[in-house]
Amino acid sequence: MKPSNDRIDDAVLALLHLTSFREGSKEFGVTRAWKGHDWDALGRLREKGLIHDPVGKAKSVVLTEEGERRSKELFERLFWISFCRLVERQGIRLRIEARVAGFGQRHEIWMLG
Numbered sequence: 001m002k003p004s005n006d007r008i009d010d011a012v013l014a015l016l017h018l019t020s021f022r023e024g025s026k027e028f029g030v031t032r033a034w035k036g037h038d039w040d041a042l043g044r045l046r047e048k049g050l051i052h053d054p055v056g057k058a059k060s061v062v063l064t065e066e067g068e069r070r071s072k073e074l075f076e077r078l079f080w081i082s083f084c085r086l087v088e089r090q091g092i093r094l095r096i097e098a099r100v101a102g103f104g105q106r107h108e109i110w111m112l113g
Helices: 005-018 039-047 065-090
Strands: 020-023 030-034 060-063 094-099 106-111
Touching: 005 020, 005 030, 005 039, 005 065, 060 065
Parallel strands: none
Antiparallel strands: 020 030, 030 060, 094 106
């Protein structure tokens, strides 16, 4: 069985959203994300026009406008929405805190059931 590169690329793009941050002013800034992912997948995302060239000394990569929009959409579809539905169905009160190792970002989710 051979893995689907398109599905891998979608997962990597969704994870780029998780580690993304805004750099620069509101009008002229760019969205960057930490690029600690498979190089082949990053290369394919570049070919698809979703990120700029990942090769270089920088530890982050710049997302294109389309890449930024699609990464958020994929993150919500693959991780956020399905998890929230699962928690709501179980009818429990839950606090989740996720830290992205080494990057200091913190995400807290409060669910009341």
